[in-house]
Amino acid sequence: MKLARKDEILKHIVEEFIQTAQPVGSKALLQKYNLNCSSATIRNIMAELEKEGMLEKTHISSGRVPSAKGYQYYLDHLDNSSLMNTVDMEFQREFQEVLKSKSKSVEDVVAKSCQMLSEMTNMATVVLGSKASDESLVSIQLLRLTEKTAMGIFITDSGYVEKKTFVVNSKDVTFQQLANAISMLNERLAGTKIVDLEAKLKALQPIVTKMYGTSGDVVIQAFLESVVNFTRKRYEVYGEKKLLSLPEFSSDKESFLNAFEALRDPNSLEKNFSEKDDLGSVNIAFTNENKGDFAIVSKQFNGDNSLAVVGPKRMDYKKVLSALEYIVYMLDRYYFSSAPQSASLVPVSPAEDIAVAKPTRKRKTTTKKGVK
Structure with a gap:
């Protein structure tokens, strides 16, 4: 028309x-x-x-x-037909090779996705994970690294892993004592909601310390620190230095530093990320603040996790939207869907076959007074 x-x-x-x-x-x-x-x-x-x-x-x-x-x-x-653009076929091939790697964890693949998206768009990318408060503890594992160091590995039912390395003082603590203390905690705490772990752990602390002495106290303290990490937002930024190559920031150091500071503040950006939406819509937010004037294009995957591209308002929305849609679709399909996966994943297709669907996209503009 x-x-x-x-x-x-x-x-x-x-x-x-x-x-x-x-x-x-x-x-x-x-x-x-x-x-x-x-x-x-x-x-x-x-x-x-x-x-x-x-x-x-x-x-x-x-x-x-x-x-x-x-x-x-x-x-x-x-922008009617342009959002039906597809992601570059070479990018699709490279991304599918990442998905096929058997040695990579989900976290590794999400990190690589962010890096590839940053490389493709020449902008910063952000992954914001949900809090682990709704998850449950599956197990605690102990790995001996050296004679004086060990690693506690804490795993939730979503597959999230938290690691804590601590020093083993051979005079007061033995590896076997640590293993026994962790075995006891596994029996008592497996299946416990993360949000309830701290209270239960503190209740068990006198028993564990009495039975295993210093070894028990070492395990308790390591576990308490991991619980804190479990219950906070998981937030990572990739490619923020790429913003320096853009005209908006290359000639204005203060603007870049303001954007860099905003990217390092999850609370500053979180309000602009996608809210839960059954339609799976992409969210586009424009900020208009003294510290940062940019666009945030985000989409949810696997529940309350979000993946976003952050850059100047002058971004190539066709490229960003199609790439973001493709990556999130592939992550959800390969890692989080209950449907069986074929060995070949989704075939790399010509433009007309992997066109980005045109979902309802929510947009909001953030100002000093809030979201309009």
């Missing part, structure tokens, strides 16, 4: 700015897109779009750049 002239011009401005990172003027639009109207008409329409809050005028140029509202309108109303 042919776009209205105003929508067509906004579309061209958004896509031109995404490609060039330079303010867009009427002359450039007329020359490149062969629009069937005069330069004066384009300038008038751009002025209207600016009054509507779709465009912003920079101080260094007579051209305009899209605002958060303009990007949102572009994504909601203009």
Whole structure:
């Protein structure tokens, strides 16, 4: 369907700015897109779009750049067929090779997914895991590393693993005593909800310490520290230094440092991540704050975990959305779906076969006053 002239011009401005990172003027639009109207008409329409809050005028140029509202309108109303783009086939092949690796844990594959997504988009990626409070302890294992060190391994029913290395003082603690203390804790605590572990562990502490002395106390303290790690959000950032290669940050060290600081604060970004949605929609948020002015494109996988791409508002949304949809689909299908998996996974397909579905996408703009 042919776009209205105003929508067509906004579309061209958004896509031109995404490609060039330079303010867009009427002359450039007329020359490149062969629009069937005069330069004066384009300038008038751009002025209207600016009054509507779709465009912003920079101080260094007579051209305009899209605002958060303009990007949102572009994504909601203009970008119809482009979201059906597929991920590069070479990227699909590389990602499927990662999934086929038998030696990698789920955590390793998710980390590699973030690294590949960062490489592909040249932006930062973030994985935010759910709290483990709803999970249950499966077992505690003990691994002897050296004569003086051992590792406690704590595993939940979701497959999440927490490791704690501690020193074994041979004068007061023996490896066998540690093993006996852990065996007792396994008998008493296996199947316990993570949220209830701390209280139960403290109740068992006098018994364990009495039976196993210093060895028991070492195990208790190591376990308590691991419980704290279990119950906090699991948050990792990848590729944040890639933002330095983008025009928005390469020439403005303060903007980069502000973005870097925001990326290191999970509470700052968490509110912009996808809420639970049965439709599995992608969430796109635009921040407008003194410390960071960027876009966050996120999608949930395996329940309350989220994977996100973070970068300037001037990001290639077609590439980001299709890649994010593909990775999350493959992770859910291969690791978290109850359906049987074939050895070949999902075949690498031509564009028409692995087109990104067009789900309902939630969008919100975050300002100093909150989410609108």
